[in-house]
Amino acid sequence: MSEDLSSLSAEAPPAARHPGASRLSAGARRPLGWVERVGVLVAYHWVLFKRTFHGALVSRFLLPVLFLASMGLGVGSLVDESSGGVDGVPYLIYVVPGLVMVTAMNVGVGEATWPVMGFIKWNEFYRAMLHTPHRVLDVLLAHWVMIAFNVLISAGAFMVVAALFGGVDSWWSLLALPVAVLVGMAFATPLFVVGAKAANDSIYSAVFRLVITPLMLFSGAFFPIENLPFWMQPVAWATPLWHGVELGRAAFLGGPVPDLWAVHVGVLVAYTLVGAWFSVRAVRDRLVA
Amino acid sequence: MAPDLLLTARNLTKKFGDFTAVDGIDVEVRKGEAFGFLGPNGAGKSSTMRMVGAVSPVTSGELRIFGLDPETHAQQIKARLGNCPQKDLLDEELSVEENLWVYGRFFGLSKAEVRERATELLEFAQLTERRADKVEHLSGGMKRRLVIARSLINNPELLLLDEPTTGLDPQARHILWDRLFRLKRQGVTLIITTHYMDEAEQLCDRLVVMDKGAIAAEGSPKDLIARYSTREVVEVRFDADDHGAFADSLSGIGERMEVLPDRILLYADDGDAATAAIADRGIDTLSTLVRRSTLEDVFLHLTGRTLID
Amino acid sequence: MLGYALWRFVLLRDVLAFKRMWWLFLSGFVEPVFYLFSIGIGLGALVNDVTTDQGMVISYAAFVAPAMLAASAMNGSIADTTYNFFAKLKFSKTYDTMLATPARPWDVAIGEILWSLIRGGVYSAIFFVVALAMGFVRSWWAVLAIPAALLIGAAFAGVGMWATTYMRSWKDFEFVTLVIQPMFLFSATFFPLAVYPESLQWLVKVMPLYHGVELQRGLLLGDMHGGLVVSVLYLVVLCALGLWGASRRISRLLLT
Ligand SMILES: Nc1ncnc2c1ncn2[C@@H]1O[C@H](COP(=O)(O)OP(=O)(O)OP(=O)(O)O)[C@@H](O)[C@H]1O
Ligand SMILES: [Mg+2]
Numbered sequence: 025m026s027e028d029l030s031s032l033s034a035e036a037p038p039a040a041r042h043p044g045a046s047r048l049s050a051g052a053r054r055p056l057g058w059v060e061r062v063g064v065l066v067a068y069h070w071v072l073f074k075r076t077f078h079g080a081l082v083s084r085f086l087l088p089v090l091f092l093a094s095m096g097l098g099v100g101s102l103v104d105e106s107s108g109g110v111d112g113v114p115y116l117i118y119v120v121p122g123l124v125m126v127t128a129m130n131v132g133v134g135e136a137t138w139p140v141m142g143f144i145k146w147n148e149f150y151r152a153m154l155h156t157p158h159r160v161l162d163v164l165l166a167h168w169v170m171i172a173f174n175v176l177i178s179a180g181a182f183m184v185v186a187a188l189f190g191g192v193d194s195w196w197s198l199l200a201l202p203v204a205v206l207v208g209m210a211f212a213t214p215l216f217v218v219g220a221k222a223a224n225d226s227i228y229s230a231v232f233r234l235v236i237t238p239l240m241l242f243s244g245a246f247f248p249i250e251n252l253p254f255w256m257q258p259v260a261w262a263t264p265l266w267h268g269v270e271l272g273r274a275a276f277l278g279g280p281v282p283d284l285w286a287v288h289v290g291v292l293v294a295y296t297l298v299g300a301w302f303s304v305r306a307v308r309d310r311l312v313a
Numbered sequence: 314m315a316p317d318l319l320l321t322a323r324n325l326t327k328k329f330g331d332f333t334a335v336d337g338i339d340v341e342v343r344k345g346e347a348f349g350f351l352g353p354n355g356a357g358k359s360s361t362m363r364m365v366g367a368v369s370p371v372t373s374g375e376l377r378i379f380g381l382d383p384e385t386h387a388q389q390i391k392a393r394l395g396n397c398p399q400k401d402l403l404d405e406e407l408s409v410e411e412n413l414w415v416y417g418r419f420f421g422l423s424k425a426e427v428r429e430r431a432t433e434l435l436e437f438a439q440l441t442e443r444r445a446d447k448v449e450h451l452s453g454g455m456k457r458r459l460v461i462a463r464s465l466i467n468n469p470e471l472l473l474l475d476e477p478t479t480g481l482d483p484q485a486r487h488i489l490w491d492r493l494f495r496l497k498r499q500g501v502t503l504i505i506t507t508h509y510m511d512e513a514e515q516l517c518d519r520l521v522v523m524d525k526g527a528i529a530a531e532g533s534p535k536d537l538i539a540r541y542s543t544r545e546v547v548e549v550r551f552d553a554d555d556h557g558a559f560a561d562s563l564s565g566i567g568e569r570m571e572v573l574p575d576r577i578l579l580y581a582d583d584g585d586a587a588t589a590a591i592a593d594r595g596i597d598t599l600s601t602l603v604r605r606s607t608l609e610d611v612f613l614h615l616t617g618r619t620l621i622d
Numbered sequence: 623m624l625g626y627a628l629w630r631f632v633l634l635r636d637v638l639a640f641k642r643m644w645w646l647f648l649s650g651f652v653e654p655v656f657y658l659f660s661i662g663i664g665l666g667a668l669v670n671d672v673t674t675d676q677g678m679v680i681s682y683a684a685f686v687a688p689a690m691l692a693a694s695a696m697n698g699s700i701a702d703t704t705y706n707f708f709a710k711l712k713f714s715k716t717y718d719t720m721l722a723t724p725a726r727p728w729d730v731a732i733g734e735i736l737w738s739l740i741r742g743g744v745y746s747a748i749f750f751v752v753a754l755a756m757g758f759v760r761s762w763w764a765v766l767a768i769p770a771a772l773l774i775g776a777a778f779a780g781v782g783m784w785a786t787t788y789m790r791s792w793k794d795f796e797f798v799t800l801v802i803q804p805m806f807l808f809s810a811t812f813f814p815l816a817v818y819p820e821s822l823q824w825l826v827k828v829m830p831l832y833h834g835v836e837l838q839r840g841l842l843l844g845d846m847h848g849g850l851v852v853s854v855l856y857l858v859v860l861c862a863l864g865l866w867g868a869s870r871r872i873s874r875l876l877l878t
Contacts, residue, residue: 047421048430048468053392056421064418071415075406082796087803094807099665101817102682106670115668152402154368156419156467157388226646233649241660251667312369313329 061158065166068153073170083134088127088182095119095246096191110248113277120191121272122245124179124200125207129265131178132208133215133236135171137228140219143167144310151311160308164216168209168300175208176201194278203275206292207268211236213299220306244269267291317344319471319502320365324374327360327526334360336526337374344470347493347503349513349520351608353618357526358506359399362475365504366396378471392420395469395501399476401460405449409440409459412448417466430466437492438462453480461489465496472496474505478512490515510608522612529615534608541614542606543568545584549577549591550599559596566590571613580610632733650701651745654694655752661812662686675815676845687758688842689811691749691767692774692834696802698745699775702738703782704798708789711875731872735779735865739772746771753842761844770841774834777857780864787871805831830860 046054056064100115110118143150153163179201186192218227242256243249243265249257260266267288274282282288320342327335335357342348350358363369364376367383367390376383378390403412410431417427435441438458448456457480464472474493478486493516497503507513513520514534522529522537530537547567551559560572567581581587584603591601612618640647666682673679711717717730746768753759759767782798789795809831815823826832833853840850 047392048426050470051393052389054421055388055392060421064421067418068415071407071411079793079796082800086800090804090807094812098808098813098817099661099669102672102813103665103668107668110668147405148400148402149404151368151398151400152404152416153419155366155391155396155398155402156416157391157421158419159388226643229646230649233653237653238656238660241656242664246661247665247668251664 056157061162062166062169065153065158065162066169069166069170073174080134084131084178085181085185088123088130088178089185091126092120092123092182092186092189092191095123096186096189116189116191117193117276118273119246120183120186121197121200121276122269123186124182124204124276125265125268125272126240126245127182128175128179128204128208128268129211129236129240131175132171132210132212133232135174136212136215137219137231138225140167140216141222141225141228144219144307145224148311150307154311160312161304164300164304164307168213171212172205172209175205175212179204179208192276194276196278197276199275200272203268203271203292206289206296207264210264210268210292210295210299213296213303215299216303217299217306220303220310239263239265264292264295318342318377319344319379320348320504321377322361322365322374323376325361325364325371325376326373327357327364327369328372333526335364338521338523338526338528340521340528342471342502342504344502345497345500346518347497347505347516349517350504350506350523351508351510351513351520351612352506352523353508353612353616355525356523358523359475360526361523362398362473362504362506366394366398366473367391368396392467393470395464395467395472397461397464397472397474397477399479399506401456403448403456403459403463406447408445408447409451410435410444412459413463413466416463420467422467427466430468434462434465437465439488454482454485457481458485458489469501471502471504474503476506476508478507478509486512510612513608520608522608522615524616530611537608537611538606540611542610543580544582544606545580545587546604546606546610547579547581547584547587547591548600548602548604549579550575550601551577551597552599562594562596563591566594569614578610578613580606629729629733629736632730633737636733636737647741648744650698650741651694651748653697654690654745654749657693658683658687658690658749658752662690672814673816674839674843674845675810676840676847678843678845680843683756684758684760684843685814685839686812687753687756688767688838689809689835691746691753691771691842692831692838693806693809693811694745694749695742695771695774696778696805696831696834698742699735699738699779700782700798700802702741703734703779704786704789705795707734707783707786708792708795711786728869728873731783731865731868735776735783735868738779739775742775743768743772746775759842761842763841763844763846767838767841770834770837773854773857773861774831774837777830777834777860777864780861780866780868782864784864784867784871787868787875805829809835811835830856833857 096116096119100119103109103115109115150163154160183192183197183200215231218231222228242252243260243263245265249260249266252260270282271285271288274280274285318341320340322338322340324337324339325335326333326337338361340348340361350356350361352358360369364371364383365378367378367387370384379393381390383390404415407415413431413434414424414427417430418424422430432441435444438461440455440459440462443451443455448459451459457477461474461477464474477493478489481489490512493503493505503516505512505516507516517534519531519533520537521531530541532540549559549563550556553559556574556577557572559577560570563570563577563579567579567587569580571578571580579587588601588603591598662683662685666686669682671679672682672685674685750759750764750767750771754764785798808826809829810826811831815826818826833856837850837853837857840846
């Protein structure tokens with residue numbers, strides 16, 4: 025069989041009623057380009073997003089703001105009274121970038137746990153996608169694009185509220201947004217591996233309890249990790265959240281670019297890419313066996 | 314390969330670890346025909362369908378769909394294929410028509426195309442009245458119809474139906490058969506798996522009987538019955554738990570006998586004559602029933618087992 | 623009829639399920655410990671001393687520790703009587719099977735609440751030992767800390783179960799988060815009431831967890847005062863109210 029597919033798309037009727045007409049006619053069909061493939065799948069996630077958005081408002085937007093009020097204002101008043109803030113800034117200013125990154129982590133994790141298991145194991149809708157002209161990589165990429173978008177708007181909304189509370193005082197803070205997206209993805213892509221491999225969702229309780237909560241508490245979001253016992257500091261260095269918090273704080277304080285900025289970015293990118301690579305493999309093993 | 318062959322499989326094999334689910338089958342499906350895979354649970358029908366649907370890699374052997382190799386041209390194959398998998402794989406949170414729209418968009422169809430086709434297909438699946446309902450609230454049979462409608466959204470040339478009518482009530486099954494006939498008349502090639510004999514006889518021009526990953530027989534329903542069975546069958550029941558005990562008393566009547574736990578089947582070209590012979594011997598039966606031979610009998614003959622037990 | 627005490631079988635089922643997932647259940651105690659180490663000690667290094675609303679000057683960690691004891695009692699019993707209860711009610715149909723036996727809805731409620739108390743009690747006990755080892759327990763009154771934790775747990779268990787009977791889907795659990803999280807953050811857990819403007823203090827005092835925190839703080843620090851009687855009464859009334867409401871609703875829900 026020697027059909028040259030690329031030439032066939034050129035032969036498609038030029039003035040078709042709909043631009044995609046050749047995708048309904050007999051014979052080879054006009055293939056979807058890479059961007060279009062991911063795009064049509066993202067469009068599906070967008071439908072879901074619009075549907076579930078309001079249901080997630082509390083955990084997405086309200087909880088971070090409550091944390092801000094409790095930690096930034098409440099505990100902050102104790103800190104400022106007793107030691108005049110942290111590193112020369114009021115505690116509220118200190119903690120806001122930490123909370124931005126914690127929010128990014130939580131949204132990335134939330135989107136990459138139960139929903140993923142749903143697509144793989146419960147309604148198995150990933151399988152339905154694979155019955156159409158898409159590969160595992162397309163399916164996952166589209167989902168990741170949507171998660172990144174989720175992280176972006178959650179972190180952004182939080183920053184707006186923090187600014188109203190007086191917790192933002194430099195335009196450089198906007199640089200924290202791309203960092204937040206990276207933090208969200210550094211947690212999200214590795215969790216796809218768990219979703220593809222786990223037998224059921226009880227594993228997630230353990231993930232939250234034993235990984236996410238301690239990370240939130242010990243990654244320098246609320247206090248400098250120098251206050252931790254010395255042996256815990258290397259643990260913080262290994263976690264994506266700490267790197268995000270360091271970058272985010274530098275952006276918020278508008279201070280000098282941290283010496284190790286490339287290392288911080290590198291670690292976040294590495295988590296994201298390694299997680300992505302293993303999740304493509306894991307999902308393929310599970311769904312395309 | 315001949316231009317009208319939509320599917321060719323040679324020595325097609327699928328293994329899961331050490332387990333061989335599909336064991337070197339040879340199949341050819343021509344354009345415009347309705348082809349069936351018939352077999353009991355675990356025969357390897359779905360495994361074959363997934364390979365044909367270009368979603369499951371071939372372990373060994375050769376497979377061509379539209380003349381293309383699924384390993385290298387999966388996207389091109391899937392663009393022209395309709396896939397109705399055994400499991401529904403619907404997004405139950407979305408409405409009936411949203412499921413169709415979303416799926417159509419996955420093929421890169423425009424919004425207008427998707428809407429137009431969805432409207433037609435809802436009619437086809439008799440779901441127009443339920444179009445705005447959440448899928449979650451549909452009955453099992455309605456979901457099945459929706460999945461079949463969904464598999465047609467891209468106007469496929471080849472339609473894969475893995476147990477399309479499982480869970481449908483008898484009326485819905487007959488309507489679906491009618492719809493599938495119409496599709497076939499429009500030139501759509503159908504590949505159907507089923508373990509319903511009547512379905513295979515109704516729908517399939519040609520079929521293979523699969524058992525334990527291998528093909529036990531191939532031909533049109535009529536051929537297979539002629540080859541592996543007699544024209545008629547007499548089903549004899551006794552008022553006893555062990556029907557095996559009566560086998561001897563019936564021997565010699567008809568051409569062949571199958572002893573099942575709850576009845577004995579006597580294969581004979583003239584069923585009435587066989588019934589008369591039983592009466593002549595003065596055997597006290599609970600009931601005797603003469604019926605036409607079906608694919609079920611073919612299967613029983615080939616494998617020594619009933620299809621649905 | 624009460625003589626059957628069939629709640630024992632409901633409890634037994636939970637114990638058996640626990641055996642299969644023991645590590646997940648047991649690890650529930652770590653969360654308050656993490657908070658104690660992080661906020662209490664790590665962040666506490668920036669705070670030095672706090673003056674409690676009773677005028678006692680103590681380290682920040684010693685201030686946070688009793689609050690975590692109260693909060694973990696709340697969180698433990700809320701998890702069992704809301705999420706887990708709902709999952710059994712709606713999805714695994716555990717109760718439908720049970721109610722095919724002579725067990726009555728009341729047995730189901732009692733069994734589940736007892737189980738949540740056992741779990742909460744174990745968590746509290748472990749946390750208490752940690753707090754003791756780190757020197758945050760200052761008084762013999764603290765022997766009452768575990769019974770107090772059980773009281774807090776029971777108060778939230780009844781109300782939690784009652785609320786769950788009104789839940790239609792998982793989405794409704796946003797409301798649980800919406801109630802529990804603010805309570806966790808603002809019940810004088812991480813900073814004393816004095817930090818709030820006067821006009822907001824009454825709001826804090828209305829929240830049940832505030833009374834749990836006050837009670838535990840009084841017991842662990844040995845700082846007993848008349849307000850604690852009010853706190854205990856508040857929790858007892860809440861507990862009774864919760865059990866009353868839960869039992870009424872459960873009968874209606876399960877026997878249809
Ligand atoms: N992903 C998989 N991993 C391991 N074994 C599998 C997998 N999929 C199928 N099998 C095994 O392959 C065999 C054939 O399965 P298949 O689903 O193809 O059967 P089938 O003919 O469709 O049966 P049914 O009528 O029940 O649908 C079965 O024994 C099954 O357990
Ligand atoms: Mg099957």
